[in-house]
Amino acid sequence: MTDTYQSIDVPFEYRHTCWFCGEPYYESYAFMASPNYDNQTQPILIPSCQECFGICRGIKAGGLDLLRDKVKEGLHKKYQKHLQIGVNWTKEELEESEFEGKALEGFRESAWAMYEIAKGRVNYTGWPLTIDGLPVASMSTAFHVEFDGITYTSINQAVEQLAKAYAIPQAYLEDVVQLVGRDRLAYAIRFAKTTYGYSAAEREASIGSLRALLAEEQALAEAAPKAKQGVDVPLSEIKELILHRTLIPTPAIQWILKRGVTSLQQLAEAEDKFFEHFGQDSELTAFTYFNAIQIYLEQREIDLDWAENHDPNHHLFKHI
Ligand SMILES: [Zn+2]
Incomplete structure (x- = not known):
């Protein structure tokens, strides 16, 4: 057990804020890399809210960016229902909906707020991590994916969450994304959602027609520039x-x-x-x-x- 800690710099306006999600500060989490590839010698204290602090304690991560991603994944899981409100409703629809009964009325009044809070927390990017003005580590967000205004830590996590949100079998959505490419998530979801039936045979047929569709698209894209021939002019x-x-x-x-x-x-x-x-x-x-x-x-x-x-x-x- 070490008795020395490194505290990260906290700008004045963030002094009572969780670095992971922006909620009010509860306690600092002492982070030690595990596995410790960079030979970190002292724990680094990261200001956390009560929830993120709790999530951190169950996590092993080799770097602060991985820790952050895992905390975000924990929040995504915990607030999955709240985040899905934005998939199922727009703010206006919710306001105009006619829920009856006390419980449902309560839902209407608080649903959008819950969605916005959850979204704000998973999207929160924290402030740049420095100790005495020096950057702590390179914080990669290279694998992050944004869809419909919500940030996911990776394409796999996005597919997992979105499959649930849109009630699409996850393995099927994975296949579709793999075919169309990670940059076309919206297209993949649209396609998977409008697929007729999710039995093994139906899925296979849909994947077949998607392949044909993409091949056609590619042929068109390749044909267009080829139609134009250049001219050599002195x-x-x-x-x-x-x-x-x-x-x-x-x-x-x-x-x-x-x-x-x-x-x-x-x-x-x-x-x-x-x-x-x-x-x-x-x-x-x-x-x-x-x-x-x-x-x-x-x-x-x-x-x-x-x-x-x-x-x-x-x-x-x-x-x-
Ligand atoms: Zn937090």
């Missing part, structure tokens, strides 16, 4: 021009013509390649050229008459 045939006091340089125009880039969207997709190419001269050149080409393509997009009749290079774009 510099001497390209006219330099000035737009909004910006010179649009011919090498940059030549580059986009060669790659069939005719819209801002396509330019955004080709941004890395553009910088790779012109960055060889200098970063500044690449930046200046890119900025100029953005202005050029924007002008062509918003003023079609100009693009058709007044752009000195309009005939070159016709070949794309």
Whole structure:
């Protein structure tokens, strides 16, 4: 047992606040990493509310960010019903609903407040952890996922909680998310919710049709840029021009013509390649050229008459 502790810095406005969830302070939790990879020598005191303090005591974590995530998961579990209020109701619906009987009326009056409190606590990010002004540890939030205004510690936790909230079998939602990708959680939930039936055979059929749907989507996405072929035009045939006091340089125009880039969207997709190419001269050149080409393509997009009749290079774009 050590008798020395390190206290984290607490900014004045947070001096009575739980670092994990923002509720009123109860006691400081003495954190020791377990497993202790970074050879932590003294416990670090983290201000906690009574609930988070209780949750902390049952947790083993190798770092403060993991401890924080596990506390959040504990809160998610405990307040699952409250958090689901936001899934099942909007504030307006709840206000207009006609619950009868004392208990139900009470529910209506307090439900939204309970949802907002629970949401505020799981989303609370604490203040930056420092001891005597020096950062305590790198606090990763790389795995966090936000859905519908609520933060989850990982995609797995999000799927677990959302499967419950939307009454979707968890294993099925996992399969759907795996297919569509973690960035498309809303799409995954929409799909899983509208699936007809959850028997093994029905789920398998739905997964099959989702696969087909995604393959089709991908084929369309791949077909679109391929339809455009670039043209190789010598510099001497390209006219330099000035737009909004910006010179649009011919090498940059030549580059986009060669790659069939005719819209801002396509330019955004080709941004890395553009910088790779012109960055060889200098970063500044690449930046200046890119900025100029953005202005050029924007002008062509918003003023079609100009693009058709007044752009000195309009005939070159016709070949794309
Ligand atoms: Zn707390």
